[in-house]
Each structure stands twice: as structure tokens, then as C-alpha cells.
Amino acid sequence: MSLSASTIHIAQADHLATITRLKEEGFEMCADLCAVDYSAHPGRVLADGVDGQRFEVVVNLLSLSQRRRIRVRTQVSGDDPTVDSITGVYPGADAMEREAFDLLGVRFAGHPDLSRILLPDEWEGHPLRKDFPVANVPIQFKAPDRARGAGGR
Amino acid sequence: MATDRLVARTDEGSQELGDAVLRLPEGPSVDPADFSVERIPGGQSDSVGTSDPSERMIINMGPQHPSTHGVLRLMIELEGETVLRTKPVIGYLHTGMEKTAEELTYVQGGTNVTRMDYLAPLFNELVFAMAAEELLGVEVPPRAQWIRMLMCELNRISSHLLFMATNGMDLGAISMMIYGWREREQVLSFFEKTTGLRMNHNYIRVGGVAADLPDGWEEDVDRLCEILPPRIDEYDTLLTGQPIFRERTEGVGIITEADAVALGATGPILRSTGKAWDLRRDMPYLHYDELDFDVIVGRHGDTFDRYAIRLNEIRESIKLVEQIVDHMPDGDYRVQDKKVTPPPRVRIDESMEALIHHFKLFTEGFKVPEGEVYVAVESPRGELGCYLVSDGSAKPYRMHIRGPSFVNLQTLPPMMKGGLVADAVAIISSIDPVMGEVDR
Numbered sequence: 001m002s003l004s005a006s007t008i009h010i011a012q013a014d015h016l017a018t019i020t021r022l023k024e025e026g027f028e029m030c031a032d033l034c035a036v037d038y039s040a041h042p043g044r045v046l047a048d049g050v051d052g053q054r055f056e057v058v059v060n061l062l063s064l065s066q067r068r069r070i071r072v073r074t075q076v077s078g079d080d081p082t083v084d085s086i087t088g089v090y091p092g093a094d095a096m097e098r099e100a101f102d103l104l105g106v107r108f109a110g111h112p113d114l115s116r117i118l119l120p121d122e123w124e125g126h127p128l129r130k131d132f133p134v135a136n137v138p139i140q141f142k143a144p145d146r147a148r149g150a151g152g153r
Numbered sequence: 154m155a156t157d158r159l160v161a162r163t164d165e166g167s168q169e170l171g172d173a174v175l176r177l178p179e180g181p182s183v184d185p186a187d188f189s190v191e192r193i194p195g196g197q198s199d200s201v202g203t204s205d206p207s208e209r210m211i212i213n214m215g216p217q218h219p220s221t222h223g224v225l226r227l228m229i230e231l232e233g234e235t236v237l238r239t240k241p242v243i244g245y246l247h248t249g250m251e252k253t254a255e256e257l258t259y260v261q262g263g264t265n266v267t268r269m270d271y272l273a274p275l276f277n278e279l280v281f282a283m284a285a286e287e288l289l290g291v292e293v294p295p296r297a298q299w300i301r302m303l304m305c306e307l308n309r310i311s312s313h314l315l316f317m318a319t320n321g322m323d324l325g326a327i328s329m330m331i332y333g334w335r336e337r338e339q340v341l342s343f344f345e346k347t348t349g350l351r352m353n354h355n356y357i358r359v360g361g362v363a364a365d366l367p368d369g370w371e372e373d374v375d376r377l378c379e380i381l382p383p384r385i386d387e388y389d390t391l392l393t394g395q396p397i398f399r400e401r402t403e404g405v406g407i408i409t410e411a412d413a414v415a416l417g418a419t420g421p422i423l424r425s426t427g428k429a430w431d432l433r434r435d436m437p438y439l440h441y442d443e444l445d446f447d448v449i450v451g452r453h454g455d456t457f458d459r460y461a462i463r464l465n466e467i468r469e470s471i472k473l474v475e476q477i478v479d480h481m482p483d484g485d486y487r488v489q490d491k492k493v494t495p496p497p498r499v500r501i502d503e504s505m506e507a508l509i510h511h512f513k514l515f516t517e518g519f520k521v522p523e524g525e526v527y528v529a530v531e532s533p534r535g536e537l538g539c540y541l542v543s544d545g546s547a548k549p550y551r552m553h554i555r556g557p558s559f560v561n562l563q564t565l566p567p568m569m570k571g572g573l574v575a576d577a578v579a580i581i582s583s584i585d586p587v588m589g590e591v592d593r
Contacts, residue, residue: 028414029414029417029419030417031417031529031536031538031555032527032538032540032553032555034540034553034555036542036550036551036553037551040544040550041544041550044523044544045523045524058525058527058540058553060527060538060540060555062536064414064428064430064435067435067436069436069527069529071527090415090417091415091416091563092415092416092417092418092560092563093417094563095559095560095562095563096417096560099559103251116244117243117244118243118244118247118592118593119244119247120244127249127252128251128252128551132252134252134256
């Protein structure tokens, strides 16, 4: 019984091309997409020749016909955390990319509607980044929009 | 805090149609003329779907609507009664559980993940424990694995029973609601006996389970396997053959196999399209490969198929539970690895070392080797995955849960397209989303 998938590491620019190729190789489903902020874990173990960046976008692909999984780890720079959206290849990645954008601030170029999905639209910051504190955070209250008169007194 | 935030626009409120707030999916909305609305023979189907744009309106359903199963909010563009576009709006139950997980040790982590899919808490614990064990390289003893399977299959039964209840309630079958909750309670009382809690058990832990099965568990499980099948047959009689129920579910909310795969849908939604995909059979974990069960599939991908699949999955789970009881081996219920397992309670009274060991384990936790892993199990709603990254410390560096409800919700817009607004309730119910898992 092997639960783990084989993993491949790719650079930021190759993200979409690699995913597209893997889809053609029979990975019909994008099971999961998430991002990781490695800024608090600089010395992580990576495969040879991989230049570790601050963020990683991790895509878990699933092949229903071959019954196997593959994991794609894309290095994404902290200065310009943008990768190409894979929603054109896997429409199901839509909500997952929005979640990664919402919680980690990774941008997906070409996403049809890259907006916050779990947090309110006016939220400041991306909570799953390691520099986002867990305590002593001012509560981001929302107030009714008085200009529009909705709910105001 | 900046004062401009206090006057910032908010996406709360029910009928906001400003450009900034309304973000229905791009692309052409459907032409109502493409759909033949003929579910009600002799009904007023002809009056549906005039192509006058002034007839179009956007209504908001939820987040506080009895049939949205929690705090799901839908923005629906309607023309007459025909749904043109739908957009689910989520996040109302977001509590940052993935961030919380980074602050909890692996010992404490189970109490966090179990609250995500609160109708199938044992699956969350299972996937988290399996991911941590994979990183630790710990082999869980056979009895613990079979106990996990027993509890998970019972949990699948209780979760599907709740689906039967809420699905019935949404479609007006109030008796079904009462029956579903009643039977679920029987399963939950066995959970209470075993784990101490009806929900959010924290029973499956890294290295095994929290406690052995209670004395007399065989009789309890046998009793469940005895009382449930006739009740399931009762539901079958009550709902499956009922013309009103069939009328409201057959041909409603259809999704094709290609769409379901493209959108990442798993579980009963994928199986309703005819695709036989069940991780228990296709990528077996624990000891599912030693058991005999069928993967239930539908044909039409409609709401009725999803109901029928869940109904029959209860029967399959009962079959599995009976086999598990026969197979249950003796032995340890948790791994005898001092690193992850606390000493037995009696040792604490007589040994200072055991007391210190116990104290250290529960205050500092155990260290997990550096690495990353993705583990998936078949929860009642589909593929439940856990992506776990460890930096070698006692707390996960990053824990991401792939919630099946979160992904499955994306099938809602294509299912609703061209349907009637009254069908929305049936379709949402057939997806069976648990908002705790969607928003995490």
C-alpha cells in the first residue's frame, strides 16, 4: 500500500505547460491545489537542482484510469507570487486557486475571477502566510455602508 | 485601524447589485429557449422562459435559508422561474482551521480536524492520522486498523442517514426527516459508548485509536446491523416509490461524467454519472482490499441517482461492518512505539518515568521527520485529502485539507443551469455539502 504520490518539482514559468502535459498523459482530475509559504522553513529538503523559493504551489493530480497520483510542486518567488492559472486545463481548480489566493496571496494569471473566497472582500492580508500573526491581531470588523443607507442608523 | 475600513463597502446584505459585488461567472448565460421544461405534464411549462431581458433578475438565497444546509449563499440569475446562472458564495463559517493546525501539535491536531466535516468527523481524524503516520513511518497495528474501518463505516452510515433526513425534509417528506435522525442517533450512541462523544470524537489518533472498543461492542454492532436494514427498506418504500418524490428528483440537476471529472467532483456526485470510482476499491487503504463490497453507481447523474446511491451505500456499509466484525483481530489498539504512544494509565501511578513521559508527550508532543505527504480517503462526500508538510518539529508546518464538499460545490452551477428555482433546493440537498468542511 503506497499512499504517497510521485513528486515533480518545476519552476514558476513551467507551471501551466507541465500541468497541461500531465493532463494529456492521462491525469484527468485535479484532486487538490494549495500553496505553502516556506519563509519560516528556509532549509527545506528539495530535489537536486531545484531553487527553493518562498512559495510553493502544490497540485495533486489524479488519474482515474491508471489509478495513480502525481504531485507537482511549483516554486513561486516571494517577490512576484504569480503563476499561470490552470483553470483552462482543469475547471475544478477554480475554487482551489481562489482559496490559495485568498489565504496565501499567490496570484493566478488568467483566472476568470480571482477574488477572495473564504474571507471578506475587504480583508487585509493573507492569513496563511507565515508573517501573518496568530494573536494580537486587531479584529477586522465590518460596518454597514452608510452611504448606501443599508443597515445604517 | 484605518477608519476608511469602517466605511468600506461590504458584501453583506441581500440584494446588492453593484458592479463590484456581482461577480457571476463570466461567459454567456444560457438561453431559456434551449431547455424544454416539461417535467410537469400539462402544467404551465410554456409560460417559463420568455426571452425578454427585462424579466431577468438576480435573487439571493441564503446564507440563512433552511435548505442551504448551513450558511451557503447562492446568487441566482433568473428569468421567470428558470435559472440561468448560479454562483455559490461561501466563507461564512471560515474559522481559519488550517492556520490553527499550525499552532497545535500532532497530538492536539485531531481535535481541530475533527470539527471540519462535523457529520463525518472520524474520516477527518483518519486522514490526518494517516498523513502523520506516513511521515513518521509508523505501522499501525492490525486491530487499530480494523477498529478504524469499523468506526468509519458506521460513520458513513450515520452521515448518509442524515442525508436521507435532510434530503427528505428539503423535499417535503417530513416523516423521513424524523426517521433519519432517529436511526442516526442509534449509531451515535454507539460512538458515544466507544469514544465518549457523539460527535467530534478525537478517537482516531496518530499511532492508533484512543481506546479499545468497549465491552460488548459486538452485541451493539450486531444490533445496529439488525435494526438498520429493515428501516432502510422502509425508507425505500417511503421515498423511492413515491411519485411526488420521483417527480421532484428525476431528471433534476443532471451532470455528465465529463463535467464531474473536470470539476473535480468525487463521491456520490461522480458515481451518479456512472463512473465507478471509490478510493476504498480503486486505491485501497487500511484493509479495504480484503473486504467484499460493491461500488454503487448511477446512470443519469441526476438528483434521484445521488439519493439512490447514498441509500444503497448504507446497505453496502452494513455489509462491510458485518465483515469487519468477523475479521476483527486481537492485539494492540495503538502502536507500541514510545515516541508517539503515551504509557498506559496504570503505569503513571507507579512509575515516575512514565509520568514524565506522559507529561512530555502531551505538552511538547512528538517530533515528526521533515517531509510532505498527501493522503486521501473516501469520505461519505468524496475524496477527503490531507496535505501535510513537516519541518521536523512537533507541529505541522502546513496542513491543508482537501474538503470534498468544497470541490463538489463547484458542480452546483452546471447542475442548476436551466432548471427551475424550486429545484434548487433539491439540487443543493443532493450535493450534501457540509459547510464546516467547505469553509474550514
